[in-house]
Amino acid sequence: MxxxxxxxxxxxxxxxxxxxxxxxxxxxxxxxxxxxxxxxxxxxxxxxxxxxxxxSNNMSLEDTILKKMNEYSKLYVDSYNDLANKTNNESLSKGYEDGLKAVLQLKLDEYGYELDDLKMNGSEIETIKIKEKNSNNDNKKDIQSNDTEKEEEVFKSSSELNLKEGKIKEDLIKVLNISIGDIEID
The missing domain is CATH 1.20.5 (Single alpha-helices involved in coiled-coils or other helix-helix interfaces)
Structure with missing residues (x-):
């Protein structure tokens, strides 16, 4: 310090x-x-x-704003759901889930991923499943490349993918206050 x-x-x-x-x-x-x-x-x-x-606790300004928006939305939905339970009205949990999906998609777009599935228990996130947007790029390989070139491409893409996955998990943990075990990447 x-x-x-x-x-x-x-x-x-x-x-x-x-x-x-x-x-x-x-x-x-x-x-x-x-x-x-x-x-x-x-x-x-x-x-x-x-x-x-x-x-900002070593977070980018965008991530800080997303985190604050998520926390505010969660508090709002929780208080509204408490009120709805007391008055027997419908809850806002679906609206919160839709808003959370929109916030997640903004963050995932930065890394070229999309939201596959989101499971929630009330306003708490149970699991997030994400997948790469263009997962069928593997089918478009050059037929004339030799085996060593293919091995280099696989090694390079897997190491880049691991770095990208680690970074996106780290950002989601910061923004959403969830554990790393709740995030699944395909």
């Missing part, structure tokens, strides 16, 4: 130094105030960007 604060302070000092050098080098003209304004915006962004990452 102290090391990251030290790096942040050094980053700010170096940024301030560079902005002052740019200010001294620029000749006095009508454009200089605009360039200074842009440099100041960059400097403010340099100061604020580490603070944003501290508050």
């Amino acid at each position: 102290i090391a990251s604060i030290k790096e942040w302070i050094i980053f700010i000092i170096v940024g301030a130094f560079i902005i002052n050098i740019v200010d001294m080098i620029l000749p006095d003209s009508k454009v200089k105030p605009y360039i200074n304004l842009v440099c100041n915006f960059i400097f403010v962004f340099m100061i604020i960007s580490p603070l944003v990452s501290v508050f």
Whole structure:
């Protein structure tokens, strides 16, 4: 923690130094105030960007928003379902499930996957099954390639696939607060 604060302070000092050098080098003209304004915006962004990452727990802004939307929707549906149970009305669990599927599809589109199945128990997620969008690409192989080329393609695609699957599982765990055992990838 102290090391990251030290790096942040050094980053700010170096940024301030560079902005002052740019200010001294620029000749006095009508454009200089605009360039200074842009440099100041960059400097403010340099100061604020580490603070944003501290508050987002090393998650991208999109993932943080998706997580907050999911948590809010879950609380809303739970409170509405409690009210519906007390008044004998229908619950919103289907609406929550549809909204959750839409949020999941946004996240899965980034990785080239699609939602295959989602099993829920009330507002809790039991299992998520996802699959690759274009799973029939394996059928389109080059007939003239030799065995070593095929082995290299299989090795390369399987290692890339493992990295992609690990990243998507990690993101889904962060966004949805579920365990890794609840995610199945075909």
